[in-house]
Amino acid sequence: MTHNNFRKILLVDDDQDLLEQNKTLLESRGFNVLTAESGEDGYKLFLKERPDAAILDLIMEQMDSGFVLSYRIKKTEHGKNIPLFILTSATYETGFKFDASTEEEKEWIKCDGILNKPVVVDELLMKLENFRLTEEK
Amino acid sequence: MENRKANILIVDDEKGLRIGTQRLLQDEGYLVDTAENGASGIKLALEKDFDLAIIDLKMPDFDGLEVLRVIKASKPNTVCFIATAYASYETAIQSTRLGSFGYIPKPFTPEELISQVELGIKQRKLIVDSEKLKKERDENLLEIASEKSRLNTIVKSISDGVLVVNRVGEIVFYNYAALKYLNISELKIGNRAESKLPKKILDLVNKILSSDKILLKTFTLQLELLPENQLVVEAACTPVPHPDGSILGVAIIISNITQFKQIEHIKSQFVSMVAHELKTPLAAVQGFLNILLDDSIETDKEKEKDYLNRSITRLNGLKDLVNDLLDISRMELKTKIREIEEIHLQQVVQNSIQMLEFEIAKKKISVAITLEKELPVIKADVNEISRMITNLVSNAVKYNCEGGKIFIDASAKNNYVWIRIKDSGIGMKPEEKSRLFTEFYRIKNEKTRGISGTGLGLTIVKRIVDSYHGKIEVESEFGTGTAFTVYLPINTN
Numbered sequence: 255m256t257h258n259n260f261r262k263i264l265l266v267d268d269d270q271d272l273l274e275q276n277k278t279l280l281e282s283r284g285f286n287v288l289t290a291e292s293g294e295d296g297y298k299l300f301l302k303e304r305p306d307a308a309i310l311d312l313i314m315e316q317m318d319s320g321f322v323l324s325y326r327i328k329k330t331e332h333g334k335n336i337p338l339f340i341l342t343s344a345t346y347e348t349g350f351k352f353d354a355s356t357e358e359e360k361e362w363i364k365c366d367g368i369l370n371k372p373v374v375v376d377e378l379l380m381k382l383e384n385f386r387l388t389e390e391k
Numbered sequence: 392m393e394n395r396k397a398n399i400l401i402v403d404d405e406k407g408l409r410i411g412t413q414r415l416l417q418d419e420g421y422l423v424d425t426a427e428n429g430a431s432g433i434k435l436a437l438e439k440d441f442d443l444a445i446i447d448l449k450m451p452d453f454d455g456l457e458v459l460r461v462i463k464a465s466k467p468n469t470v471c472f473i474a475t476a477y478a479s480y481e482t483a484i485q486s487t488r489l490g491s492f493g494y495i496p497k498p499f500t501p502e503e504l505i506s507q508v509e510l511g512i513k514q515r516k517l518i519v520d521s522e523k524l525k526k527e528r529d530e531n532l533l534e535i536a537s538e539k540s541r542l543n544t545i546v547k548s549i550s551d552g553v554l555v556v557n558r559v560g561e562i563v564f565y566n567y568a569a570l571k572y573l574n575i576s577e578l579k580i581g582n583r584a585e586s587k588l589p590k591k592i593l594d595l596v597n598k599i600l601s602s603d604k605i606l607l608k609t610f611t612l613q614l615e616l617l618p619e620n621q622l623v624v625e626a627a628c629t630p631v632p633h634p635d636g637s638i639l640g641v642a643i644i645i646s647n648i649t650q651f652k653q654i655e656h657i658k659s660q661f662v663s664m665v666a667h668e669l670k671t672p673l674a675a676v677q678g679f680l681n682i683l684l685d686d687s688i689e690t691d692k693e694k695e696k697d698y699l700n701r702s703i704t705r706l707n708g709l710k711d712l713v714n715d716l717l718d719i720s721r722m723e724l725k726t727k728i729r730e731i732e733e734i735h736l737q738q739v740v741q742n743s744i745q746m747l748e749f750e751i752a753k754k755k756i757s758v759a760i761t762l763e764k765e766l767p768v769i770k771a772d773v774n775e776i777s778r779m780i781t782n783l784v785s786n787a788v789k790y791n792c793e794g795g796k797i798f799i800d801a802s803a804k805n806n807y808v809w810i811r812i813k814d815s816g817i818g819m820k821p822e823e824k825s826r827l828f829t830e831f832y833r834i835k836n837e838k839t840r841g842i843s844g845t846g847l848g849l850t851i852v853k854r855i856v857d858s859y860h861g862k863i864e865v866e867s868e869f870g871t872g873t874a875f876t877v878y879l880p881i882n883t884n
Contacts, residue, residue: 268835269671271701275678292835313667315835343670371674372681376715 262286262303266296266323267311267341272371276309276341280377293319297326304332307382309369312342324365337385339378343371397512398422398439402432402458403447403474410496410661415501416508419552429453441469442515443508445495448475448482456486463490468518470511478682488572501640509585552624555631556584556596572624572645574616589614592626596641599630601654605638606630609778618649623652644863664831668712668846672705708843715847718778724855729772736801736810739773743781747788755794763802767881771859779855780810782848783875787814789842806881807861812873819867827865828853852877 262333263285267273270291277287288303293314300308308327312320320340327333367381399421403409406427413423424439426432429452436444436458444462448455459471476497483494489682493507493516541804546553552569556562562582570578575587585593595610617621625648681696682688690698714783744751744758757808769776787797791814801810815840819827826832831846833839852875856863859879867873 269675270840271675271705272671272678275675275682278682278688279685282685291840342669343674372671372678 262305263301264288264305264308266290268292268314276373283375293323296323299325307336308338309341312340336380337366339367339369340365341369396420396422397442400424400436400441402426404428404450419505425585429458430459432460437465443470443511445474448473455490459486459489459491470515490602492636520810554643555640557640558600560584569645595628599628599641600638605632620652620656623649634727634835668831672709675705676702715845718851731770732773733768734771734773734776736766739777739780740799742777743784746781747785750788756788756791756797758797760799766801767803767880769808769881775855779852783812786848787812791816807878808881809876809878811874811876815872818869818871820869824865824867
């Protein structure tokens with residue numbers, strides 16, 4: 255399996271339905287999934303479990319909870335080495351003017367990509383794979 | 392003068408001639424005054440504005456030429472004749488110099504006199520007419536001058552900026568608002584436009600000036616002069632045509648559209664939020680259905696039912712959201728088509744409680760209603776007031792604890808009727824309270840987990856309260872409960 259490097263994935267989302275769906279999807283692909291419902295809990299879980307990847311919802315308690323959490327994670331030594339995705343339905347077409355497609359944007363937003371809701375598992379797997387290939391170069 | 396008899400003054404010390412001439416001219420239809428010496432002749436001439444005066448040259452007190460001089464000096468338009476028995480070349484020249492129109496030698500026949508007088512009257516008419524024309528012309532000029540300055544004053548004082556650039560690119564007119572909006576500290580008529588105007592406006596002006604044919608069309612562009620919508624202006628450039636078909640220049644009107652831009656920004660933010668709020672439940676439903684359809688994911692019957700139920704819950708939430716959004720948009724229209732009637736709060740409160748009966752019973756909540764007996768009647772749209780109270784009571788139920796309490800009180804104070812809806816629920820932290828009326832804001836913590844809502848309930852309440860010029864107050868303590876108090880002005884129209 256291509257995602258062997260990323261066995262343990264942290265999912266943070268304040269929407270219980272979406273959280274459970276994504277957990278189910280990822281588990282069906284053989285991942286070990288950890289979940290948290292707030293930025294604060296997500297950070298604690300990250301520190302404790304040191305996951306191999308993280309997927310964070312953007313709008314939780316605050317409009318930018320996902321950004322704040324990704325910033326905190328990326329500041330840690332472990333966080334720097336794992337792929338981290340922001341998950342949202344607040345994308346460009348709904349009028350939110352941000353994206354993380356260029357290196358500069360990724361650096362600024364402190365994440366490795368933006369995922370649209372609902373999550374398409376194959377897309378996520380591809381992004382994880384890309385991250386691994388880039389890291390190995 | 393055409394419609395009235397001409398009046399004539401005869402100044403002569405010789406009584407017989409004086410009276411004879413008077414009679415002769417009166418018979419011809421003239422009004423005639425007489426003076427028997429120079430002094431009284433001058434006096435009369437200055438008092439009345441005579442069309443014509445016939446002055447005897449030799450009088451005991453004054454010389455006729457002296458009388459002529461004095462009369463002409465103050466009444467230059469009175470046509471004067473010198474009459475004399477001692478006609479000489481010198482006096483004729485002198486009298487003409489002093490402004491006499493004719494020289495009548497004595498003795499004269501009635502025909503001679505009358506023909507002279509008729510000539511004089513014609514002259515007088517010419518003088519009067521030309522005077523009138525001159526006066527009219529002067530008045531017109533005055534009018535034009537004052538019109539111009541009035542126009543100037545108007546243009547200078549309007550709040551939009553006005554600037555005119557001529558065809559060689561010089562600024563030939565401006566008002567103060569233009570300087571203010573374009574942030575120009577010094578500008579003189581004749582300054583080059585390229586040294587003073589922002590490049591974007593200049594490009595547009597040059598495009599208009601250099602175009603082959605005149606399009607009598609206004610070209611507009613928007614300029615953000617201060618970042619983040621702090622100052623945005625719109626420049627409208629219109630060619631000024633010359634009657635011969637060429638372009639005289641370009642008129643630039645600069646309007647401040649900052650407020651419009653800010654409202655536009657708020658509106659687009661709201662639309663973005665709406666889109667996001669609509670997409671989230673859709674994503675949730677789509678996600679459940681995807682899992683149910685995914686053969687690689689095993690789900691048992693119970694799980695399938697759970698997913699379907701949760702999908703329906705999300706769809707119900709979506710439906711509520713759409714209804715709330717429709718309410719908000721209707722409310723914006725409704726300020727025009729409101730149905731204002733007399734409202735008894737008692738009844739509205741009862742109806743709201745009835746509507747929420749099921750939820751209240753399910754959570755075993757007790758409701759205590761204490762409304763003052765003689766509450767003043769308020770005038771408002773009953774649907775709006777009822778929506779306001781229902782939303783507040785619904786929150787008091789949703790964010791209450793099992794077996795909690797709700798107190799509804801109402802009374803009148805000064806110019807207001809107030810109603811308070813107090814619950815013994817989960818309460819709020821100060822930072823949560825401050826964002827309470829923000830669209831789509833919902834408090835998210837352990838205790839609100841599983842409580843459904845659109846995030847628009849209090850937004851709607853606030854909008855209704857504001858639209859009646861009322862106010863709303865919130866008291867809350869985390870873990871203890873929350874009280875909303877709405878004040879509505881009495882005699883609201």
